[in-house]
Amino acid sequence: MTEIVVSDPKLPGSSFRSQFREFAQTFVLLLHHLLSAVGYRLSSMMSAESAPPDEPTLYGPDLIRDWPALRDWRLPDDTSSTSFPRPNLDHLRDRYGHHIVQVADTRKRQYNEFERSERPLKDVIDLWTEQDPTGDGLYVKDWHLALQLEEDGGTQAEFYTTPKPFQGE
Helix, strand or coil: CCCCCCCCCCCCCCCHHHHHHHHHHHHHHHHHHHHHHCCCEEHHHCCHHHCCCCCCEECCHHHHCCCHHHHHCECCCCCCCCCCCCECHHHHHHHHCCCEEEEEEEEEEECCEEEEEEEEHHHHHHHHHCCCHHHCCEEEECCCHHHHHHHCCCCHHHCCCCCHHHCCC
16 A cells, blocks of 8 residues: 655645645545446546446546636635635626525524525625625525526526536436
């Protein structure tokens, strides 16, 4: 078994990123072997077109690498302490802010679920970005962006395309 040692990223001269990358590659390889043993396939080990039909297959991020949403909806890599890319709320507000969305307030219960309302997306984003306490706990729920874009004369291709293995399904 391969031993993976990760140094403290705060220490001078630490190569945390390269060690993490090596760890991730080892993990994917191990995952590939484990999944292969039970009949699954990883698409990063083959092209999406070569995946056998009707067999369980796990597809990796290469399948969606060209989606405009990945480029436009996330801030470029930054030095923030978060391990996930932060959303580009300015882009979402500017492009989709006029859309009416369903909002669940996770701080308020209504029967057996959260209280819901409808409001423009820009209003919700403004509450989040202004750190207004009324924005805490707001969750945009069941937003049917593709349908709303079609009603506005656009298409879903503005933010994603259906990956080839799923076209025609």
